[in-house]
Amino acid sequence: MADEKDMVHYSGAEGGWGSVRGIVETALRERNSPAVLRTLQRQNKPGGFMCVSCAWTKPAQPHAFEFCENGAKATLWELTTRRCTPEFFAEHKVTELRGWKDHDLEQQGRLTQPMRYDRDSDTYVPCTWDEAFAAIGAELKAIDPGSAVFYASGRASLETSYLYALFARLYGHNNLPDSSNMCHETTSVALKKTIGAPVGTSVLSDFHLCDAIFFFGQNPGTNSPRFLHPLQEAVERGCKIVTFNPIKEKGLEVFKNPQSPVEMLTPKATKISDLYLQVKAGGDIAAITGMIKHILAMEEKSWTEQKRHILDVDFIEQHTTGFEAFKAKVEATGWDEIEEESALSRADLEQAADIYINAPRTIGIYGMGLTQHVHGFDNVAMVVNLLLLKGNIGRDGTGVSPVRGHSNVQGQRTVGISEKPELIPLDKLAEQFGFEPPRDKGLNTVEACEKIVSGEVKAFIGLGGNFVRAIPEREQMEAAWTDMRLTVQIATKLNRSHLINGKVAYLLPCLGRSEEDVQDSGPQAVTMEDSLSCIHGSLGKATPASKHLLSELAIIAGIAKATLPPNPKVDWDAWTGDYAKVRDAIEETYPEQFHDFNQRVFTPGGFYRGNSARERVWKTESGKAQFTVPQKMTAWGVDEADGRWRLITLRSNDQFNTTIYGYSDRLRGIEGTRDVLLMHPDEIARAGLKEGQVVGLASDAGDGVHREVGGLTVTSFLLPRGCIGAYYPEMNPLIPLWYHDEESKTPAAKAVPVRIIT
Structure with missing residues (x-):
């Protein structure tokens, strides 16, 4: 097995001087005026302006600088002194501009x-x-x-x-x-069906009370860096964090707080995840099934030997339905299938389950690593199943908490932007x-x-x-x-x-x-x-x-x-x-x-609009929270086949959605390019390729349609077997329009079937 030092990676922590450097480099590119400093001082503060980047919450008592690297980049990008004027358009035909890179188009500045x-x-x-x-x-x-x-x-x-x-x-x-249709519609559908509320149930105070946090397919270091502050505080008071993600994301490994003079001026940093498991893309259903299989076994053992319940049996009886069918499915699923589909060992999954068992209050966090799959609904429903076992929805310090991307994508749905008339x-x-x-x-x-x-x-x-x-x-x-x-x-x-x-x-x-x-x-x-x-x-x-x-x-x-x-x-x-x-x-x-x-409007920390599931009022068809039996042990949308890879589409820490601020993916150790194909060194050898070789990817969805992206440099990176990685949105041509979550129609961009072409 190749050593991680032989792969591209970032040896530093999330945050720290690297974040400061990233902000400065963006300011220089955007040629910002000194007045932008006054705007940054007001960012995400009561009475100020709310960041246009991620949707992470804004505390009632903000830090002196209540913005992260990507939030600052978004503001610097918006307040650039560059201008895209009518004179620019007169000099460039639209057909010519189609050949420009995304970054170069936006670098022309603000439309006037x-x-x-x-x-x-x-x-x-x-x-x-x-x-x-x-x-x-x-x-x-x-x-x-x-x-x-x-x-x-x-x-x-x-x-x-x-x-x-x-x-x-x-x-x-x-x-x-x-x-939301492109990223978290799976959340709206799955949570609505299972707990009767289409959004997460946790509030900020829950992160000050929880004993464990389980992450699934979410990367706060790039997508919501201010979230790292409550995570750091949770770790320092003894909260255990378990992460399931195909990629080792630096923000969930170690964090150096830019707000802390001690951490900025010394080697001190905070380890975030107690256990980090690199699940295969699409393998979360199997991974959670494995955890629950161990939890159910420990419940039986504890009751038999000590007459003590691990599960919250009163909650299950009073507030849920479908438990027996779900339990039967888990018990009938063998460990061989679980290990094969998750690419994780039984021992690792039992260790994660023990952390869950020993935590009185747990929060489940997830992102598009769960929602953007053909069986994304089952991914989200499995997180809910896990939380329901111990009554971890509707108590302080608990909850299901999807982390959204755009700054008001959840709010737009709240006030009527929906194609579903029954929600309006x-x-x-x-x-x-x-x-x-x-x-x-x-x-x-x-x-x-x-x-x-x-x-x-x-x-x-x-x-x-x-x-x-x-x-x-x-x-x-x-x-x-x-x-x-x-x-x-x-x-x-x-x-x-x-x-x-x-x-x-x-x-x-x-x-x-x-x-x-x-x-x-x-x-x-x-x-x-x-x-x-x-x-x-x-x-x-x-x-x-x-x-x-x-x-x-x-x-x-x-x-x-x-x-x-x-x-x-x-x-x-x-x-x-x-x-x-x-x-x-x-x-x-x-x-x-x-x-x-x-x-x-200007309530410090915002005003809470409420959530029925948080109050244990279940607006589901049955009137109770719903245990859901998964269709399969994988969220992968096609069968395994020789030469077929699971492509994970990625965002760098120098972009927000399709906006490319620059070509530095510092947190993964990739600089100066986005044209890379990330593969584990053992997988490079297995495929008969070489580090630095330029290859292409072609769709392998089995529908006979030719889709291809070329010019990708093979780059060693720590990924699970069978998985490769490349950047979004450059890889979008490889995703068939029909390849989406079966329930929500969210495009399945986190495990795209492709083959490598040379």
Whole structure:
């Protein structure tokens, strides 16, 4: 077996001077002015502005610097002094720009004026806001509303999201896919079915009380680094952390706190995980089954010998259903199958189970390493099964806690952005705004893509994001995209999605969240919801990048006014002039969760909107929490075959989703490139390859469709057998559109079947 020192890796800790260096390098690239320091001082603090990066919660008593490396990068990126002006577009044809790298497109800086795509010259040309709104409205009025898709990226405020969803329904459709469809829709479906609430149950105080934390497929070091502070505090008071992840992520190994002078000036650092198990991609079902098999055996032994229960039998009896069928499945599953499917030993799984047994209060954490699989539903349901055994949902210091990505992706769903009409109070909206909302199911992301390919979607409006770059089956999607009649992109910077246009196309630049938003009633605050269901106010004060920018809310209102007939109960001008009136409307629609909304906007630490499962009120079909029997012991979507690999798509610590800040994946020891194929040295030898060899990947999904990505340098990296790794979004062309979670249709990007081509 090869030694880890022979592979690319990072010898330092997460945080520390490496994070400081990463922030400085980004500031130099973005040519930020000194004023950005004042913005960073206000970031994630009560009365300040909320980070546009991850959705980790904001504490009531913040640190002096309540931002992480990636949060700072997001702010520096937004407040760049670079400008992407009409002069730039006049010098570059759109066809030429399609050949640019993602990083180079966004490095042109902030968009400054509304632009219209001119097909004859193949360039973007400037236009006025009134011209853009009128033209977009005319196009939308000319088509069947059901043939339009309104996409939301996940960072727009609650106020904008509420009006966007209302606009869609007033217009006549529920086609409201969002970035959750690409990452955590599996959470919404699985948790809703098993515990009756579509989001996590833990709050920040639970992390101060728990005795154990189990991580599954989540990487806080890159995706939510501020989360490392409560993890460090938990470890220091004796909490045990167990991690299941195919990749050794530095943030879950060791952390050096940049807020601590002692740790910054000495070798001191904190070991995070007591036990770190590199489960095979797709092997979490088997791994959790193995743990539970040992727990059930220890329960029987403890009761027989000591008449003492390990399980919370009262909780299981009173609050759950399906336990006996689930127990029978676990007991019937052999250790050979568990070890084969998880790539972990029985001894390791029993050690993890013993930590769970001995912990009075446990929190289960997971991320897209569980949700983005063909059997992702079963992945999430197995975490719930584990927690239910000891009543670890609905008690202080416990809970299931999915960690979300985009800063308001959870909140958008809360206020109405959903393709599922049963999740929306449509009767209330009908009464509130005097119209009949559409009742048919809308399109999620995969379904929208399918309809774009078939030609049934005629118009696409993108509220932020980089949709074309983020979705699977990119080559087929880009080819079909240009057949649409209308495409509209609302954005702060140029990205690839803005270069794949419909016959009529507009690029509409908006204010960033850190920038001052002044309307008729004065400066405006907005709100968003974090991963722990707390609502936070945000007030930007930075000088806008251009005098021509409008807020996202104002842009949505402008398009809606140009599209919809007058309605005395729908006052877009009043809402644009004073966002507090939008919050009043949200409160009227959702009075239980948003009572006294305007009075609570700047509550330190946010205000909690509640969660029924946390109160042990189970809004499931049975009225109880549901034990679920998994379909298979693997979340892998195809069978094993010679030469077939499980490709894990990765994000570097120098990116956020499709935004590439730079080419330093410091926490994995990879510098200057993203064109790598990560493989264990033993697997490199087994495949007959050599370190440094340039290879390609081809789809091996068995559907006969040719999908290929080339130019990848074979690089030694510590991964489980049968697994390889490469970067997202560059690998998206290899993911079939049909390859998604069976329940939620979340693309299965964490175990993509591929073969290596030389």
